[in-house]
Structure formats: C-alpha cells, structure tokens
Amino acid sequence: MEQKIQDHAILADKFNKDIPRVDWHDKTLWFIREKRDKAAWQIAEWEELREAASQVKNNVLDNLHDYLLEFEKQAQQNGVTVHWAANAEEHNRIVHAIIKEHGVTDIVKSKSMLTEECHLNEYLQQQGITVVDTDLGERIVQLAGEPPSHIVLPCIHWKKEEIGELFHQHLGTPKGNADPQFLTAAAREHLRQRFMTSRVAITGVNFAVAETGEVVVCTNEGNADLGVQLAEVHIACMGIEKIIPQRKHLGIFLRLLARSATGQPVTTYSSHFRKPRPGQTMHIVLVDNGRSERLQQESFRNALKCIRCGACMNTCPVYRRSGGHSYHYAIAGPIGSILAPGLDMKKHADLPFASTLCGSCSNVCPVKINIHEQLYEWRQVLVKSGHVSPVKKAGISGMAAVLSRPGIYKVSGAVGRWFMKYIPALVNNKLNPWYKQREMPAVPKQSFNEWYRQNRKQNGKQS
Amino acid sequence: MESRAKILQALSKKFTDHPAPLPDVKAFPPTAGDPVDKFEFILRGIGGRTVRVSSYTEIDEYIAKEYTSGARIISLVKEVAGSAITPDIDPHTFENVDLVVLQPHFGVAENGAAWITSDRMGDRALPFISQHIALVITTDSILHTMHEAYEQIGNADHPFGTFIAGPSKTADIEQSLVLGAHGPKSMTVFLLSR
C-alpha cells in the first residue's frame, strides 16, 4: 500500500485537533449507547432475541437464492416491478431510467444506505435530476455538500449553531437562531413543499419479506411515507441481503432495530409496502454489488447479516473519537471497516486497522456479527495481498525473526529493550508516536528473565 | 434480465449442505403486567398522549375542546364526529387537514405502537400528512409484544399497513427531541374500554 495521504489515522488526527469537539462527539454517542443499554435491559430475553435474529439471518444467507425468487414472485403478484442490478452502476441506471420514463426532474428520497453506497445522488445530479434527501439529518449534510457521518444519525457531527448558520444560508432562517425546535420547523416547511410537488419517491428498505413480497421501511420522521404516498412512482432500493423469510420474523427484528439504534422501543413508523396505491407504480431494485461474492467468503459472509442499526458505531471508542468521515466510506465505524475492504481492498486497506479489537461492537450487534474477529481476519488478508507499507513489513519481519530465536531475543532485550524499539518503528514517522503524548516506561535494571536466573536458579530450582 | 441470471447463478452455489435452521418465534413470552398500563406508559414516554374513555361521546367532547370549530377534521371512525372523505381524491388536498381520527386494529404494549392498514386510512397519505393524529383503540385489543402482533396479523393481505408509535419526530439536531418532523405533530390515543 503506498501511503495514502488521507487514511483513517490522518483524518482522525485532524479530528482530534479540536479536543472539546471530540469530547462532545464522544459524549453524544455514548449517551445513545446508554439509551440502547437501558432499552435492552427492558427486555429480559434480549440475548435470546439477538440469537434468534442471528439465526434468521444465517438461514437467509444460506438460502438467499430461493428466498429472492420467492420474493420476486410475490412482489410481481402484488403488482410491483422487480429489477435486478449486478452493481452500483446498473442500479443507478435503472433508477434513472424509471425517473426519465416519467419525465420528472425533481425527486425526493428517504434514507437509504444502499443509495449512498452506490452514489446515486451524484449520478442523478449528473443526469440533471435534483434529488432532495428528506430525512432531516440527511438534508442537513446534503445542504452542506457532505456525505452522512453515521448511518442512523447522518449529521451527528454537526452542532446546532452550525446548522442554524447553514439554514440561514440555504433556507433563509434568521441568523443566529440555533433552536432545534425552530430549525426543525423550518425544515418541515421547506421539505413539505418538496413532498407536495415530487412525483417520484425513492426509499430504502429495512426488511423485505420473501413470503409476502412486501418491503418494510422504518423511519421516525415519516418522510418515507409522506414521500411515497404523495408520489406517482415509488422506487424502493435494497441490497439482496435485506430479505427475511416470513412476516412473523419481522417481530424479532422490529424489537431489536430501534432499541439497538437509538434506545427507542420502536421507530415511529414501521411501514409495510405491499401493493402500490391505486394509480401508482411501484418498483423494487435488488442490488448485488459484491454481495454474492462475499457470500462465498467464509470469514466475511456474515457481515451481510447487518441490519444497519448503527449500534456498533455508537459503542466504538474509536468511532466516537475520530468521527464518521475519518472512515472515508459511506458506512463508517466497525461495520464499515469490514464491508469497505470487500468492495475495494486497496482504497480501504487502512480501515481494519482503525480498531483496538476491543470487541464491544460484536457485543452490541443485534444480529451477532463477529465484527472484531472479521477486522482481525481482514488484517491478515490485506497483508497477504500486499496492502501493507514496506516499513511496517520490514519492522514486523524483524520482530518475528527475533521472537522465534530465544537467544537473539535475550541479547536484543538486554541491549535495547527491543519492544519500544520495534513498535514505534512500525509506522513511518520520524517522531516517535509513543512519546509524543506519553512517557516511555522506565527501563528496569534487569529483565524478569535475568532476575529469575539470579534468584530462582541459584536457589536450586531448575526450569 | 442478464443481471438477474448472473446474480441468481452466483447465489445458486450452495455454501453449505446444512443451512441454518429458523428459530421458533413462539418461544418468546408475553411481557409481564397489564398491557394497557404498559402501552400507556411507553407511548407517553415516546411523545404520545393517551386518554382513557368509556364512550365515543367522550372522544367527541375531547376533540371539540381541543380543536376550534374551523379546524379540518377527518374521521374514519364512524362513531366519531368529523368529515368523511370521498374516494379517489387527490391526496395532496389533505395538506390542510388538522386532525385525522383513525381506528387501528390493535396496539402493542411493549412499544406503544398501533397497527393500522390502508383499508382503515381513507387514504394512505392521511396518517402522515395530517397535522395531528388521533387513534381509537379498544383496551381489549392491546397485545403484549410484536410477536403477538404478527401472529394477529397472520397472512392478511393488506396492500399497505404500518405501525405508528407516537407523533412524527426527529432528534437529528444535536439529539434534542423535536416532535413533528414531517408528519403529525401530536398523536392522541383514545383508550376505549367497553
């Protein structure tokens, strides 16, 4: 890996230039983690629910072919047009074609991580289509010309004063007004006009039920529903892994999703779209974009169980202190770090290393993805595929050589306390990154090994 | 159709001969305690209002007190006063509706949600476009958990259905909760005991 200029460590370092802001970001997300804990503790069978959710998703991954066919059949019987897209590009083309067919230039879109993954907005923009993101948080980052920094809380990195200023510039709200109530009301007015005039609405999909062909969309704001119910065309975009077998399984997931995400008992709206409203057309776009390939990778396939609740981000001590944008991928945090390298190893080779492997992510995950173990596995894969800096490679090889030879180990230890010599040398940095903000451990007179030889072997004990 | 074949082809490769079994959803027990109390407690916690009533007249009286005579109120509950809607009306015309009164199938105690389907909405846009929403739920229809909810829904073929839990809300600005994001600014649930 040639050192990219803007890898996670560098972006995180920038983020940490403003410590009060880091503290604020950390506390805000920790607060959500605590709300999640409280909500989880309300459910005595929480861990059993996670296990059940995990089992359903495992079953789906093992039978995806059949479930997709069943889903397609049901959806078609419901009067829905089903499209298949092999990759992001095809997805974007399909969506554009539908919009064009209806001769529309302005559309509304509710939250969909899949369309972020596919960069749909940019694509449509290039085709002369104006997309308005209707989720408040997404609208804020859209006005600011940024991607979301969190999959559930897109503008969690924005302060209300900054949003006040943004709205002043774009929506003409009075300068200096940063009251969330007021700003939300202003956004409501602004977006109502869009809802009232948009003839095409795009939504994401939280769950798609094979048995019934219906798709379930969860929001708090009601923006997905308002968009769809006032439009002539509903386009629902989903990754193929969003399928669940039967309707009754929704009970498991709807119990887990909002509690894990924000600590709410359920989202305000959990809408089941089965058939288009009279006079409306409904399309579902099924997107692969690397998923079928990942399904064949033993170590990484179960990352496809993800229900995009964001809990792993809220709990991640690194995410909280580096911000979503430091991950330079549509999905940030722990789950993003195991998904992104699957799409482009070279571009995202830094992400699996942006973790201490503390394991908190795997523990909060409602579908029990072994996120931290996959981070470890990705490291092995990345290094083996050559996505590693020469400096690091040389450092580790040297270390491995010393550690496999006890004789050399003892000598190098006695001479230089090799540990501190090797570890900092792993990064290409003239300043010792340990010492920058930390003292080095004091070097003792003798190592334990030396002590043992003096004190125990003399006492007649043999090793 | 080329991509369809390609994707299905890629997926047809069996990863395992022993696909993971599906769990037993019935294994999850109902929550403890009185579901009506719990429903009320949870719904209030997420910004909803609840009013216990024993007759439709009480609902009328309550609404008459809360709304001025000029308010545009649509009621899909025949026992509750309010204008009806004509079929095939353009949903955009509901933009100035102040209150819509609907009768869901049931409420769910564990999360304060109510299940309502398109046949009870008048128009699918109404629960979302109205400035305020009121629901009439009979106390004996409140279920414990979402598992019971889906058992109740069963295989019913509703073109559209939704769980609604409280007023539309957002906390996107610095996590401060604001009621009335895009949809109704308030939700009142009349808990009707008979």
Next chain:
Amino acid sequence: MKVALFVPCYVDQFYPQVAIATLELLEKLGVDVTYPESQTCCGQPMANSGFEHLTHGCNDNFVNNFSGYDYIVCPSGSCTLHVKDHLHATNETAAAGIRKRVYELTEFLTDVLKVENLTSHFQHKVGLHQSCHGQRGLKISQMSELVSAPFSKTEKLLHMVKGLELIKLSRTDECCGFGGTFCVAEEAVSVKMGIDRVADHVTHGANYITGNDMSCLMHLEGILRRQQSPVKVIHIAEILNAAE
C-alpha cells in the same frame, strides 16, 4: 500440579516486578511453578498487525517451551486470549493442548485454584481497568453490552484484599486505546482514549489504576506520567501479592 509461568515479552522487559509478583503469589498458594526460560512471546504483535503467517517460528518456540505442563498461567488477558484463539504450530497436537490449558492469572486463581481468601493488604483507593481481551475475550467479567447477570472474577479477588477500596467508574469497561500497534499507528485516537480512561479513574478518586494487562497499564502510565499525576498504575498480581 505442574504450572508453567508465561511472561509476556513486554512484562519481561519493562515490568519484571509483575512477573515476580505473579510467581511469588502462585508459590504462596502452594503451586509448583516453573518459568521456561527460552520463552519469548505469544506472537500477538505480529498477528494483530496482519502478519499471523509470520508467527510460525515464534509459535513453535512457544510450543517447545510450554508443552508438558498441567497449566500455563499468564499475567495478561490479551496474551492468554491470543494463545487460546490463534496458537498453531508444527506440532499441532501440542499446540491444541496448550490452547486448552492456558489461563490468565485471575481466572486461574478463581476457576482452578478456587481461591476464597488472600492474606494480601493494600490500603488504597483503586480503580479497575478491565482490559478488553480479558473481559470480552476470556469473559473474566460481565460486559456492559450484554443483558446478563453481573459477575467479575477480578473484582472477586480484589474484594479479598484487606484495606483496598474499589472505586466506581462512569464507563465500567471502555477500551483504553492501547490496542497493540494501534497505539502508534493511530496515535491521536489512542492517546485520546487513554486520556479519557485516566480521567474517569482520577475524577472518581483512584490512587491506583489496576488491571489484568500490563500493556494497557503501560499506556495509561505513559499518560499519567506525562500529566505528572500522582496516580500510579499497578498490575493486579502486585496487589494480590502485596503484604503492605
């Protein structure tokens, strides 16, 4: 019962007193302890950096040193976990045996020796840093993410120490940011995490921060000393062995 003492490389080099305390403590409890002298490291620094494929030599050396014991005891949750999860060697049967018989010190005390009393004395306010690999990996204590009954093998032992006052923390099990090479590769975040962890202990009145892993404590110590704080770090073996 024949027990081998496995001393992590950085403990050997920087914190010999931790290994000494571990040895003395086990001896006090009547255990026949041997320190295989040709041991070096468990290979974790390489493996966690993505170089598990370069650990063969190191692993073979580990297996040569630690075969033939009833138990292998280590004063580090992280190194123990690594051996348990990732030790593979030319002699795979021997490696498998070691993976089963390796214990972190506190779990060895509570689960194998079933220690109920200690004679140690430590008259200080102590904050417990739960290192992630011991806690979440070896399940040494309940984890704040899980809805399950509380327990802590480490705290159980600390409660046996006379005079010791265990302080409460705001975040009971947040990672300190050490993370092996993470501590230098992601210097900014690592240090920020460490500073926050230290602050939690300090504001709750700790005089000492203890834990099962000297690597985390080394990182926290580096921060405390840079802050010129009077608060010290101390490995749990040193407390359990203290006769102050």
